[in-house]
Each structure stands twice: as C-alpha cells, then as structure tokens.
C-alpha cells in the first residue's frame with residue numbers, strides 16, 4: 001500500500017515555494033481520486049495469482065499461459081517510445097539510432113530547451129525527421145520555461161481567486177489591508193519565480209549556435225502538432241497504457257508537466273528512461289550538477305519522486321562511452337546516410353571535447369540513454385530513492401539514498417519511491433551498435 005501511495009507526486013516537502021503555496025488549491029479536488037488509485041493498485045498488487053483464480057491447478061495454468069502469451073506479445077511488438085529531446089548533436093545521433101533500431105517504434109518527438117531554446121529544438125527535430133524521411137512521426141513542442149514558472153502562473157491565479165473571494169465575503173477596512181498584503185506578496189513571488197523560470201541555461205557553445213554543428217540547414221517544411229508536449233505525453237500514455245516508454249534526453253520540464261497534468265500519467269507510462277544526473281561523480285555544468293538536471297532541478301525532483309518506473313542514466317555511466325576520432329573516420333568512410341549527415345555536424349562537438357576534456361573523442365550521452373531503452377541489459381543498475389538539490393551552490397545535485405543505513409530520523413528520502421540508477425555499461429557494445437546501425441543506414 002505504502003509503495004503505491006508513494007507513487008503519487010508528493011510536493012508537500014518539495015523545496016520550491018511555488019509548489020508549497022500552490023498545494024492547497026491544486027490538491028483539494030485530486031486527493032480522493034489519488035487515494036482511490038492507490039487502494040485499487042494495492043489490491044491488484046497484493047493479490048497472488050493463485051488467490052485471484054481460486055487456487056486450482058487449472059486456473060494456475062490459465063494464469064501462466066496468459067502471462068506467457070502477454071510476454072511473447074511484448075517481445076514481438078517493438079517498444080513504443082517518445083523521445084523528449086533538445087537537438088543537439090548527440091540528440092541527433094540518438095534519434096537516428098532509434099529510427100534504425102527495430103526493437104523500438106518512435107511514436108513521437110517532444111521538444112525542450114537545453115542545448116538550444118525550445119523553438120530551435122522544435123525546428124531541429126522537424127529537420128532531423130525530414131532528413132530521415134520520417135515526417136510521419138509527430139513533433140509536439142514543449143515548454144519554453146522551467147516548471148517553476150508554469151506552477152507560479154497557476155499559483156498567481158490561485159492568489160487572485162483568494163483575493164477576490166475574500167474581498168466579497170469580508171468587506172471591511174482591516175481585511176482590505178490584509179488582502180492588499182496578500183496580493184502584493186503573491187505578485188512579488190510571481191516576479192521572483194518568473195525571473196527564475198525564464199533564465200535558462202542554453203548549451204549552444206557545445207553544439208553550435210544552431211544546435212547542429214553550425215551548418216545552418218534550410219528551415220524544415222513541416223510544423224509541430226497543435227498539442228503541447230505534456231498534453232501529447234499524457235494522451236499517448238492513456239491511449240496505450242503500460243506500453244509507452246519516454247526517453248528523456250533534455251531537462252525534465254515536459255515530463256514534470258505531464259505528471260502535473262494527469263495524476264495517472266505515472267501509472268499509464270511503461271517506463272521513463274532519462275539521461276540525467278551525476279551519481280557519486282562531479283557534474284558537467286559545475287562540480288555539483290549535470291546539465292539536464294541543472295536545466296530544471298525542480299522538474300527533476302518531481303519526476304524522480306513521482307512513482308513511475310524510472311531508469312536514470314547519469315554521466316557517471318555515459319562518460320565511459322566514447323566515440324573516438326578513429327571511429328568518426330570509419331563513419332565518414334561509410335555510405336550510411338545517417339553516418340554521412342552526422343559527420344557534417346560532429347566537428348563542433350569534437351572541438352568542444354578537445355578543448356574542455358583534452359580528449360580525441362566525444363561522450364555518447366544521448367545515444368547511451370537511448371540504447372538503455374532499446375536493450376536495458378547493456379547496463380547494470382542499483383536502486384534507491386533519488387532527490388535533487390534545488391538551492392544553493394549544489395543546485396542540480398542528484399543524491400541517491402543507497403539504503404545501507406536505516407536512519408532513525410525521518411529524512412527527505414523517507415518513503416519516496418525508488419528508481420533504477422545505471423552503474424555500469426557495456427561501452428564497447430554500445431559503440432558497436434551505434435556504428436553498425438548508423439553505417440548501414
């Protein structure tokens with residue numbers, strides 16, 4: 001019961017003030033629904049197959065057959081994935097790799113700021129699908145600002161409602177002064193959060209000003225769909241319950257918004273495989289923080305604690321996977337369509353790695369996370385609750401509780417759902433798969 005109950009986003013101890021003061025308004029109607037889901041889920045989970053089928057051998061074999069056939073079906077059908085992306089040179093590699101992987105079916109791309117602003121991420125996503133000849137895949141544009149800013153808008157409206165309701169109900173001089181204070185406080189919070197929410201970290205110095213190696217490709221002909229990324233994620237998860245995997249390759253704003261939009265999203269989604277975090281190693285934005293988590297730490301904390309099946313691939317793992325200069329030369333010499341395209345855009349990425357890491361190769365962050373969704377057995381994992389620091393000099397730090405001590409005190413990790421965190425990776429196989437699939441394109 002407690003496991004399922006903790007599946008639901010618990011923002012009460014979240015560090016963001018906007019989330020805290022939004023809580024009473026947002027949750028007033030949702031708690032009963034969430035409680036029902038928890039009880040329902042616990043009943044299902046707590047019921048052994050024998051009991052469910054009355055305990056007879058015949059019933060047991062029906063159960064086993066049903067399990068077997070559903071497992072076979074799962075194996076036969078490619079895994080449906082939605083790639084949440086900020087293209088981005090290594091995003092481009094991951095998207096092409098996904099399109100060349102028969103184990104997965106890409107049912108959509110959703111876009112987010114990170115390597116570039118969201119508008120350019122959308123343009124690049126559409127462009128990459130046109131290069132691949134896959135304009136049948138929809139692109140849904142994601143958030144232009146962090147989750148904190150979104151929630152502060154909701155909060156501002158909530159304050160306004162309180163202000164007007166109270167004004168009508170308690171019309172007196174004293175209360176007007178009080179209400180004035182409330183509205184001033186609300187507006188001030190809104191301005192602070194707005195400032196925080198719109199100040200984005202954009203890594204165009206890693207991927208080029210256009211996000212794709214300064215090639216200035218022609219604008220795409222296609223357009224994104226009308227739906228927002230969060231609405232698309234919620235809709236697809238609902239349409240195919242338990243079947244859709246999100247591969248999140250940028251800051252986690254869209255995923256957090258999907259969780260906010262639909263409390264059942266975490267239940268409907270099959271898995272969230274995300275590139276993010278620096279577990280027990282230095283970050284790559286600063287010693288504390290990895291770029292995708294640093295992009296929206298509040299969103300990351302919402303996602304890590306939402307209760308969905310989550311697999312986090314951090315830079316402690318992706319820094320073990322390198323595409324060398326020699327391998328790039330092999331790509332150049334191949335006739336693969338995707339390999340040829342990528343070689344045009346890779347120069348900027350190689351230069352950046354040479355400059356800041358003094359290495360003759362590039363880290364394969366996004367392709368490694370993508371391959372974790374394609375074949376999870378390429379990596380090994382540990383499991384535990386992960387929280388994200390949202391303030392101070394360690395903003396964006398991801399901290400995994402390794403369950404080695406039972407703390408006497410209640411901590412911010414207590415009763416939070418656990419996630420899988422990648423520990424090791426079969427790097428040679430990841431590189432081999434990438435090379436083969438791109439060269440044969």
Ligand SMILES: [Ca+2]
Pocket residue numbers: 085086087088090091114115249250366
């Ligand atoms: Ca990315």
